[in-house]
Amino acid sequence: MFQDALRAFALTFSRDYRRVLLRSIALAIALLVALGIGAYYALTYFVTLDMPWAQLTLEILSVVGIAIGAVFLVPPVTSLVAGLFLDDVAGQVERSEFLDQTEGTALPVGRSIWLSIKFFGVMVGVNLVALLLLLVPGVNIVVFYIANGYLLGREYFQLAAMRYRSEDEVALVRRHHALGIFMAGLIIAVVVSIPILNLITPVFATIFMVRLHKRFTRSRSYARR
Template identity: 70%
Template sequence: MLQDAVAAFGRTFSPAYRRVLIRSVLIALGLLAVLGIGAHWAMTYFVTLQWGWAELTLDILAAVGILIGAVFLVPPVTSLVAGLFLDEVAERVEAEDFPADPPGQALPFVRSLAMTLKFFGVMLVVNLIALALLLVPGVNLVVFYIANGYLLGREYFQLAAMRFRGEAEAAELRRRYGISIFLGGLIIAVMVSIPILNLATPVFATIFMVRLHKRLTRRGTA
């Protein structure tokens, strides 16, 4: 698994994936900027103070709070971005790393979008809970890594698996290899917690889980 993760990390920043990586990063930054501007506007609009120094202090605190909150918004935002590029990245990985295998089939756009939006909602709620626990030392980190490890592993593996099998079969495969997929999700969660680097999560996680899916299914049929 670590070998798959290291290979995926190196491939993420290679010339072959640079174009999709740049698009992924730009879209993620745009979504985070929109969320940040909206949150800042709401805080300053609904909270008014009479003194100039107090208004300035509020603006500074709001900006700091938004920067901290952005760390917890990256997982759901990148999961949303992943839905846009997963098939493009997966096709390249399958062609380069597994040329002898039949290629997977992209999910219908509407179905893929519905799954991505549903998962985005779940990720958003979980990470907002982790953010609310920020003042509880240690607990918020446990929630962040365990919850995101489970959810990120589940999402990326499911989408990679559904290129080759139906949703029910993919879910059964995910349950069979639950521990391996969770550990893979923890690796993704670690990356998604590292500022700047986390913007590359959609490409890295897709490459990683496509390789993991191939390895697990081959082991299961060996």
């Protein structure tokens, strides 16, 4: 697994993936900036104070709060971006790393986007809980890694595996490899928690999970869709 993660990390910055990496980073930054600007204007519009110093303090605290909140929004935002670039990345992995195997079938665009939106909603909720626990030392870190490890592992593995299998078959594979997928999710969560580096998550995690799915299903027969 760690070899798959290291290989995925190296490939993420290679020439074959550079274009899609830059596009996914640009889109993730644009979404984060848009959310930040929207939150700032909402706070300063609905909350106004008569005293100039108090208003200035509110604006400064708003900027600081939004910056902290952005850290917790990176996992859901990058998961949303992943749905747009998954098939490009997964197809490249299959063509370059698994030439002797049948290439997967791209998910319909609407299906891929819907899955990403669904996971985006769940992850926003989980990370908001982790943000609310920020004042409880240690607890929020544990919640962040466990929750995101589970959700990121589940999401990226499902998106990668559904190129080959029906949703029911993917659920069966997940049950057989639940611990491995969770551990892989923890690795992705570590990347997500590192500022700047976390912007590579959609490409890195997709490469990682395509390789992991290939390895998990190599020694056991699962029905193809």
